[in-house]
Amino acid sequence: MAGSRITYRVPYAGLVDVLRMQASTSSFNPPQASITNGSISVFQDVPADVLERDRGNIVTALKAEIDKIETYLKYSRSDIATANEQLRTGVRGAAAARRTKVLADRETEAILGVPLHRDQEAAKTYRVQPVTRRRITPTRQIRPHQPFAPEPAITPEDFAYIIGDIVAATRMFERLAVTYADQREERLRDQILTVLHSIYGAATGETFSKRGKTDIYLPWDGGAVFLAECKWWSGPKNFAEHDLPQLLDRYITWRDTHAAMVVFIRNKNATAVIAEAENIVRSHPRYLRDAHSINGTPTFVTHKDGDRDREITLALVTVAIHE
Structure with missing residues (x-):
């Protein structure tokens, strides 16, 4: 067509x-x-x-x-x-x-046998009740918003034992207040350090961490599983603006998980000072929540600056030393 x-x-x-x-x-x-x-x-x-x-x-x-x-x-x-x-x-x-x-x-698998142990005989020297020998076994901390990188960290039970040993050592300061009331914090720190070293065998003092030298340091694998700072109470302003930030900002690294603030108190109204110190911790910008107290020692959960997934368990050990 x-x-x-x-x-x-x-x-x-x-x-x-x-x-x-x-x-x-x-x-x-x-x-x-x-x-x-x-x-x-x-x-x-x-x-x-x-x-x-x-x-x-x-x-x-x-x-x-x-x-x-x-x-x-x-x-x-x-x-x-x-x-x-x-x-x-x-x-x-x-x-x-x-x-x-x-x-x-992996969190279940990543458990390290850290050779930090509690010497039974040394522990009994500083406790009224006999203490069963324990091995501190750090576990690996996992956070949900980061690549898997297990970090050595003591368990809550081992943290409680360490805080308990510090508290037991400081009870002597309160009993012998005449002897210790005029001591510098470094001397008091050395007494606590001696106890921890005799029990755990690895405690060191004046150890460099981040931007300064922390008073008490339990090392493991190039880092710390526990560190603490000792301070005489010199008023709420100094505690809020210097003492507490010194520990949280200058000494605690991103990988640290457990710490303690040991505060020596000369004031006769120690109860009011302790309440004030607790409130200062709670008002800190990095405070998250209260944790379970350890035999009467208040414990708090804070976080690393800028990273709320990196939690730090902080114990506030207060020691009333007044004549």
């Missing part, structure tokens, strides 16, 4: 499969086209007499088919965008769940 085939060819870029997919929105009269490498073509065979009298409408119909293809691509793009977002959310959720499980499993 005499006539012409009119072909309208349009180049495309992207995945050719999208042109063959049916979106969630469609019709019973989808666009028709031939797909070649890098282009799509729509065509129409037109008899010569029809082409001669209706050329404009034929070209318009071909362009309308291309517009219909573009409309169907918009439907597909919308479906693809929705599917991609669901995929991202699903992958993130699956990865987070997997990561949580892996970290929990």
Whole structure:
């Protein structure tokens, strides 16, 4: 039959499969086209007499088919965008769940046998009740928003034993107040250090940590599993602005997890001073919550500056030394 085939060819870029997919929105009269490498073509065979009298409408119909293809691509793009977002959310959720499980499993595995032990005979010297020999076994601390990097850290039970040994040693200061009331904090610190060293065998004093030398330091694997600072109470302002920040800001590193603030009190109204010191700790910007007290010694949970996932358990040991 005499006539012409009119072909309208349009180049495309992207995945050719999208042109063959049916979106969630469609019709019973989808666009028709031939797909070649890098282009799509729509065509129409037109008899010569029809082409001669209706050329404009034929070209318009071909362009309308291309517009219909573009409309169907918009439907597909919308479906693809929705599917991609669901995929991202699903992958993130699956990865987070997997990561949580892996970290929990590794936390169970990552237990170090740190050779810090409590000497039974030495401990009895400073306690009224006999103490069963114990081995301090640091565990690895895991935080949810960081790559897995287990850190050596004493267990809550071992922390309680260390604080208990410090408290037992300082009771002698209170009983012999005439002897110790005029001592410098370094001398008092040395007395506590002697007790800890005799029990755990690894305690050191004036040990460099971060930006200064902390008073009491129990080392392990290049770091510390416990450190403490000793101070005479010199008023709430000095405690809030100097003593407590010295320990939390200058000595405690990002990896430290357990510490103590040992405060010697000459004031006769020691009860009021102790309450004031506790409130100062609670008002500190890095205070998170109160922890369980250790035989009457208040304990708090703070966090590392700028990182709320790195928690530090802080004991406030107060010693009333007044004649």
